Amino acid sequence: MEVTKGADGACWAVPRPVVEDFRLILTWPLALRDRVAPMGAFDGGKIHKRFLALLNQPDSPWRRQDNRLKHARGRGWEGDTDPRHTPEEYAEYVYFYPFVQKFLYDSPQSMAIHRRGDVTHVDLWLADGKDTAPTARLVVDRLAIHSFRTGDVVVVTELRWDPAEDIGPHAGAAGLPLALVMELTERVRHVYPPFFYTSKDKPPAAAQTLARMTWQGVPGTVPAEGISFTSDGVWERIQGRFQGDRRQAPIGEQWLPLLPDLSQKNLVWHQIQDDRMTCLTFLGLDHPERLTEVDWVRLGNVDEAGKELPYGRAFLEDFVEKSCYDRFWDPEVGFTTRYVCMGFSFVVVTKNGQLPFLAEHFRRHYFQMALVSQFQLSALHNISDRLTDVIGEYAEDGGVNRAETRRPLDRILQSMLEFTHVFWFTEITNQIQGRELFDLWRKHLGIERLHAQVSAEVREAKAFVDRLQDERIAGAAERFNWIATLVAVLGVTVGFLGMxxxxxxxxxxxxxxxxxxxxxxxxxxxxxxxxxxxxxxxxxxxxxxxxxxxxxxxxxxxxxxxxxxxxxxxxxxxxxxxxxxx
Structure with a gap:
C-alpha cells in the first residue's frame, strides 16, 4: 500500500502495482581474443572460425540454429524440423529493411546463432541460504550465443517468471511485487561485483550482486553447485583471477560454467563494457497508472525500489523528454503503454493483457534492435582497442619495426571498411515507431559519436600507413638510384681503363x-x-x-x-x- 494525499488534504491508501507478466532479456557483449598472438596479428574471421569449430564439436551442449528466424522459439526448438514459420516470425521478418533482413536472418557469413536447450531454470537468492527456497525461480526461455565474423559475440539470456514453475514464496501467486522485480533485475545483470564493501572486522563483501545463483536443467550437463557471493572466500576467488601484467575484470563466476571453454582453441574472453549487462524488461502490470515518478526513474535506471528519487531533481529535469517514449501513454484516455530507454536498459510497461502481441514484439522486434545496437557498439570498441594496441607497440619500440606496424594497420583498415559497408545501419525499419525507438537507443548509447571518433582514428591511421608506404617507395627509389649510379661508375671506370x-x-x-x-x-x-x-x-x-x-x-x-x-x-x-x- 502507498499513502496518497489529495488536494483537499485527505489521505487514502493506494495498492502498489502488481507485476503479472515479468520477462527479462540480458544481452552481454564480449570479444574473442587469441591467448598468445598479439593484437597486431588479430584476424576476426579466423578467430570466428575457430570459435565455431569449438561450438560445433559433437560433445558441445551448444547447437547451431541454422534458421535464424526461429531464434525466439522456446522449449523443444532442438527437435523442430518444420520449415514453416509462425505468424509472429513472419511479422518480425517483414518489420525490417531488406539489408537488415539479410544481416539478421539470411546471410550465412555475417552471424551464427548457437543455443543451449539443457538449461531450463535459474534460482535466485537475495539473501544467502543454501538450504532455503530461492527468492524466485525463473524460466530460461532462451540461452544463445550470437557470434559475428568480426570476432564479436553477444550472449543472450531470456528469463520469464511463471507462477506454476516458481518454487519460491510467490509460487502460484497472481503476480510479483514490483519492488522484488526491481531488485532482482538490478542484481542479476551484474556479471561480476563492481566493488566490495570493506570493514576492519569483516572480510570484503561483494556489492550489488545476488546472494546466490544456481542454474537448473538436465543433470550432468548443467552445473549443479550454485555460486555464492556472500561467502567469506569470494574476494579471494576473484583476486586470484585478477592477476598478471594485463589485468582484466573477471568474467562472472555464475555465467562462466555455461560458456564454452575457449582454452581448447587457445582463445580468451575479452570484456567490452563494465559489469552491467544491458537488460530489456517487460512488465505487464495490473495498474500501470499507479506508477509514480520515482518508480519510472528507478525502473529506467535499473535501480532498486525506493520512496525517493535516486538522483537530484535538476539532473532528472528532462528524464521524460529524453528517455520516455509516450506515443501510447495517456492513462486518462486509456493509453497505458510506455517505453523507457536509457541505452543500458529498455523497459516496456503495459497493462497486462491489453495488447496481447506486445510481449512477442518485445522479445523479437525490440530484441533485434538491442542486438544490432550492442553489436555495433562492441565492434567499434573492438576496432578502437586494436588500433590503440598497434600504435602503442609502434611507439614503444621507437618506430623501428615499421613494416610490422603497417601490416596490422592494413588489417584494421580492412575491418573498418567492412564494418561501415556491411554492418553499419543508421536505420533498420521504415516503421515510424521502430525508427524513433532505434534512434532513441542509439542516442543514449552514443553510437554515432563513437563511430565518428573511431572513423577519425582510422583515417589518421590510414594517413600514417600511406606515409609509411611513401617512405618505403622513396627509400626503394633511393636505393635503386644508388645502385644504378654505382654500377654505372664501375662500368665507365672499367671500360675507360680497358681502352x-x-x-x-x-x-x-x-x-x-x-x-x-x-x-x-x-x-x-x-x-x-x-x-x-x-x-x-x-x-x-x-x-x-x-x-x-x-x-x-x-x-x-x-x-x-x-x-x-x-x-x-x-x-x-x-x-x-x-x-x-x-
Whole structure:
C-alpha cells in the first residue's frame, strides 16, 4: 500500500502495482581474443572460425540454429524440423529493411546463432541460504550465443517468471511485487561485483550482486553447485583471477560454467563494457497508472525500489523528454503503454493483457534492435582497442619495426571498411515507431559519436600507413638510384681503363712499379671506406638498423669503387687481359 494525499488534504491508501507478466532479456557483449598472438596479428574471421569449430564439436551442449528466424522459439526448438514459420516470425521478418533482413536472418557469413536447450531454470537468492527456497525461480526461455565474423559475440539470456514453475514464496501467486522485480533485475545483470564493501572486522563483501545463483536443467550437463557471493572466500576467488601484467575484470563466476571453454582453441574472453549487462524488461502490470515518478526513474535506471528519487531533481529535469517514449501513454484516455530507454536498459510497461502481441514484439522486434545496437557498439570498441594496441607497440619500440606496424594497420583498415559497408545501419525499419525507438537507443548509447571518433582514428591511421608506404617507395627509389649510379661508375671506370688510352701497356709506360701504384689505390679505397663507416657510427650511435646512405655517402662510395677498380687494374690488369685473350 502507498499513502496518497489529495488536494483537499485527505489521505487514502493506494495498492502498489502488481507485476503479472515479468520477462527479462540480458544481452552481454564480449570479444574473442587469441591467448598468445598479439593484437597486431588479430584476424576476426579466423578467430570466428575457430570459435565455431569449438561450438560445433559433437560433445558441445551448444547447437547451431541454422534458421535464424526461429531464434525466439522456446522449449523443444532442438527437435523442430518444420520449415514453416509462425505468424509472429513472419511479422518480425517483414518489420525490417531488406539489408537488415539479410544481416539478421539470411546471410550465412555475417552471424551464427548457437543455443543451449539443457538449461531450463535459474534460482535466485537475495539473501544467502543454501538450504532455503530461492527468492524466485525463473524460466530460461532462451540461452544463445550470437557470434559475428568480426570476432564479436553477444550472449543472450531470456528469463520469464511463471507462477506454476516458481518454487519460491510467490509460487502460484497472481503476480510479483514490483519492488522484488526491481531488485532482482538490478542484481542479476551484474556479471561480476563492481566493488566490495570493506570493514576492519569483516572480510570484503561483494556489492550489488545476488546472494546466490544456481542454474537448473538436465543433470550432468548443467552445473549443479550454485555460486555464492556472500561467502567469506569470494574476494579471494576473484583476486586470484585478477592477476598478471594485463589485468582484466573477471568474467562472472555464475555465467562462466555455461560458456564454452575457449582454452581448447587457445582463445580468451575479452570484456567490452563494465559489469552491467544491458537488460530489456517487460512488465505487464495490473495498474500501470499507479506508477509514480520515482518508480519510472528507478525502473529506467535499473535501480532498486525506493520512496525517493535516486538522483537530484535538476539532473532528472528532462528524464521524460529524453528517455520516455509516450506515443501510447495517456492513462486518462486509456493509453497505458510506455517505453523507457536509457541505452543500458529498455523497459516496456503495459497493462497486462491489453495488447496481447506486445510481449512477442518485445522479445523479437525490440530484441533485434538491442542486438544490432550492442553489436555495433562492441565492434567499434573492438576496432578502437586494436588500433590503440598497434600504435602503442609502434611507439614503444621507437618506430623501428615499421613494416610490422603497417601490416596490422592494413588489417584494421580492412575491418573498418567492412564494418561501415556491411554492418553499419543508421536505420533498420521504415516503421515510424521502430525508427524513433532505434534512434532513441542509439542516442543514449552514443553510437554515432563513437563511430565518428573511431572513423577519425582510422583515417589518421590510414594517413600514417600511406606515409609509411611513401617512405618505403622513396627509400626503394633511393636505393635503386644508388645502385644504378654505382654500377654505372664501375662500368665507365672499367671500360675507360680497358681502352688503354692512359697507358698502352706496362712496357710502354713510365709509371714504374705498377703493383705499387695498385697497392696505393687499394689503401686509398680502404681509407675512404673506413672513414665512411666511422662517420656513420658516430652519426647513428644507438640505432639497431642500417640506414641507407644519402648523397654524401654515395659520393664517397663511388670514389671507393673507382680506386678499388683502379687498384685491381694496376695490380692484375695484364693477367686479366691475358686470361681473356686465351
Amino acid at each position: 688503354n688510352i692512359i697507358v698502352p701497356s706496362r712496357e710502354a709506360s713510365n709509371w714504374g712499379d705498377w703493383p705499387a701504384w695498385g697497392a696505393g689505390a687499394f689503401v686509398l679505397a680502404g681509407a675512404l671506406f673506413v672513414a665512411i663507416v666511422m662517420h656513420w657510427g658516430l652519426s647513428w650511435r644507438g640505432r639497431s638498423q642500417w640506414c641507407w646512405p644519402g648523397g654524401w655517402y654515395s659520393g664517397f662510395l663511388v670514389l671507393v669503387a673507382v680506386f678499388f677498380c683502379l687498384g685491381c687494374w694496376l695490380t692484375v690488369g695484364d693477367g686479366i687481359a691475358e686470361w681473356f685473350a686465351r
